[in-house]
Amino acid sequence: VHMLERARRRDGHGAVEWVQADLLAHDPPLPYDTVVAAFFLNVFDAAQLAPVAALLRRLLRPEGRLVVADFAPAGRRGRVLQRLFHHLPMWTFAHLTGSARHPIHDLAGALSRTGFRVRRRQSFRLFGAGPAWIEGLEVVPR
Secondary structure, eight states, rough: OOOHHHHHHHHHHOOOOOOOTTTTTTOOOOOEEEEEESOOGGGGGGHHHHHHHHHHHEEEEEEEEEEEEEEEEOOSTTHHHHHHHHHHHHHHHHHHHHOOSSSSOOOHHHHHTTEEEEEEEEEEEEEGGGEEEEEEEEEEEE
């Protein structure tokens, strides 16, 4: 809740609706223009990704967009460190919260298979060097 209040204060314009809710129970009166899922989809295992993506799709207007930031699929360069970077938080959160432990998801592929089209894809390097360990996606309904 504290982070949500900080986001509301920083927004300043009131143009953004900040929502804290259980996604599986959330039923907004109107669909959203944009839904942001930062390091959210990695909570789910591969079997749960399609139903969760379908739910996110239902939250969006037909012209809406889903913005995702998460672990990038393992590349050739730095693969061992990249997997460690992923597995350490996965192990920690699995033990603290009971969330799923799984390999790095190919979110672009998973979202494409569930009715989205990738509009923009961007990779980010940690500390400005090495392999791209974080991936940003902007996807829109097909």
